[in-house]
Amino acid sequence: MTAQFGRPADAAHFLISYSPADERWATWIAWELELAGYRTVLQAWDFVPGTNFIDFMDRAIRQSAAVIAVLSNNYLRSRYGRLEWQAAFRSSPDDPQRRLITVRIEDFDPDGLLATITYVDLVGAADERDARQRLLRRVGEAMRGRAKPTVGPGFPAGPTAARRDDELPAGQPPPQAAAHHPRLRMRHPPAYPPQRSAARAANAEVTLLHLPGPRFARQPSGGSVPHQPAKELLEALSAGVERLLAAGGARPDALLISGNLTAAGGIREFDEALTFLTRLRGVLDLDVRRIAVVPGPRDVNHAACRAYFASCEADEVTPQPPYWDKWRHYFRFFAELYDGVDGPTFDRHRPWSVFEMPDLSLVVAGINSTMAESHRPDDHYGLVGDAQARWFARHLDRYRSMGWLTAGLIGHAAEPAAADAVRDHDSVSSLLVPRLHLIVSPPGPCDGGADCDPTLIRLSTGAAGDVRSRVIASVPVHRPSDDRP
Incomplete structure (x- = not known):
């Protein structure tokens, strides 16, 4: 044709x-x-x-x-x-x-x-x-x-001939031709009917793949190579997951990304992140409802924040925290990632997210720790804020009463002693930690070492109702150095 x-x-x-x-x-x-x-x-x-x-x-x-x-x-x-x-x-x-x-x-x-x-x-x-x-x-x-x-119609005055509905349409190769099809041979045949990932049985284990910020970067024309090429990371993750499966490991039930998807919160960087996650969903065979993501400090666009402050100065008004415009490109990325999905939100009135995964009896609190972050040097620190912490405390109680597993996902280190820990860790410790079975956070500033590799975390409920979590494997990938000013 x-x-x-x-x-x-x-x-x-x-x-x-x-x-x-x-x-x-x-x-x-x-x-x-x-x-x-x-x-x-x-x-x-x-x-x-x-x-x-x-x-x-x-x-x-x-x-x-x-x-x-x-x-x-x-x-x-x-x-x-x-x-x-x-x-x-x-x-x-x-x-x-x-x-x-x-x-x-x-x-x-x-x-x-x-x-x-x-x-x-x-x-x-x-x-x-x-x-x-x-x-x-x-x-x-x-x-x-x-x-x-x-198929031609049968003779009206005679017996109806049986239609051969089991014949393949004209031009269709037999199913085994997929092995030689240039676009299908590297993919697994999809199951029918296409269902969401299998539900978790009571007291069963849930395997979470934690991906610390990939920090996709787009350099100006003539600049250096992007910090973390999407293709490179995708290939490394694909190979790592295949090795784990070949060794008898379990396929991840959900993907958690603890911020810093981009190097500087740029619009093209978020386009790269969206493309990467679209491809990764296929590799992991995950429904988009099984993905949870939060912003990290690098996902804040400093140029947009400066522009907001300049606009306020021109209008002779005081900039209002948390300076919503700084998340402008993250907001667009989030809306496109979950386009048409009923559930996850991130907006001006509530710049944090809840990710319900009913088939896993799991809820992930997408905690936004970039509330204070801006272009100003004195604002480069993590902060959750009292309003957000209390909001999550109220809502997490409901999931715990339903017997769900509760996990927190945050873009700054969860340990109070860490260099990049949130400043209001006392509030987080008192309001959120008692209500969470697990907190997933970045391991700290990434310098290309193995500590920043993706990890598989197993969350399980014991016979006595106690919930345990442990890291069961890591997926080695190349990591860029942390060189943002």
Whole structure:
């Protein structure tokens, strides 16, 4: 196919549009389509570090034959999902079903313009083969521009001939062809039906992967190599996890990142962090709801903070702590990471987060210790603040009463004796520590040593109800030096 719907010959057939919460379904759909000979664009596979997300999606929508929207309640809440399906709809308003294919994965009724599109219903699929046939049949119709069956009708006056529904669609290679497929051979076939990660049984163990700040850096043109290349870290983590699994270890149940995703809180640095986490979710086979992240001191944008102070000076008003503008790029990163997901928040009124993981009976308190951080030299210290500490104290009591495991995630050292410990550690110790089974924090200023490597932490409940935690393994990766002024 060369120029159908204005698509260049080497472009993809389909862009898969989905909420991060439905990535398992999106991956299954992309896998089946590519195995059938189509070319797809999937954020988890194709969004590479250094790419502008908006430009990437705009180009993919314009050059693809159609957009496949993975319909769920999460998708309806997704800001970027809405932009993608509406762009596809507008590109062919007279016949939108040629440019927009909807696949329903949850039992709900689409409304508005989406209700005018006949969706592929995977909710009622009997099994994987049935789901595959429904998907490929609808996709084939969109590509052909008509719904003519691939099997001829039986003679009206005679007995009905049995349809060979077990046949593969025209052009589809057998399943074993994935071993030789250039885009599929390095990936594990997704399971069907795509489910969230398995729930934790009572008194079972939970394995947490703690990733101290990767500090992705984007240097000006002609500058030095970025401090922590996303590709390098991703490859090291992938290899490390594979070694652990080969040795009989458990796959991580959740990923915890204790701040300092970036080197200086830059917008492109956060783009790199978002791309990295999108890829890492696939490597770890983790639902986005199993990821918890907090800001570290390096995630504060000093330029944005200076601009806020300058604006206040111009307006003859006093800057108001905690100087919200300093988290402007972190806020955008957070919103895009959890786009369409009902739960985690980080906003001007409550600049901290709660990460509920019901299937693990685990809640992670995303404690923001950068409340005091700013561009001013005297503000380079960790602070939680009384209001935040008391808020968490009230809410953590409820999870403890439900029998949940409670963990705290913070971007400064938790030990009072540490050089970069929060200044109000007395308040944290009295209000939060008694309510947490575990506090996950950076090991201190990273200088490239093994102390800053990612670690696997096992959290378990004993027969007597006591909760224990211990580090069971580390994943060696290269670390940059700590050279921010």
